[in-house]
Amino acid sequence: MKAPIATLLAAVCLLLSLAVVVxxxxxxxxxxxxxERQAELSRQQEEINKGNLSQQIGLNLVRAAAEVSVRNAQIRELLQRHGFTVTTEAAAETSR
Structure with missing residues (x-):
């Protein structure tokens, strides 16, 4: 009687082992x-961060160009061609 119980327990152990492997x-x-999904999300976040940095740099460049445009007509014309209007009051405030 002990042999069938031992065989049954061995079979159960084998099945459980297979289940663990699967x-x-x-x-x-x-x-x-x-x-892979995490790596893709990391790449996307990196692109977003680069865009934010570019936006900050661009804004600072436009402000600096606006300050210079008060004294330089060519810079003023360049800004106007690209849709930026600079008033002398706004440029004076940014230079303070």
Missing amino acids: TGRSNQGRAKALQ
């Missing part, structure tokens, strides 16, 4: 997919 492989596949 589950482990499935989890590895999911982990890999999650890592």
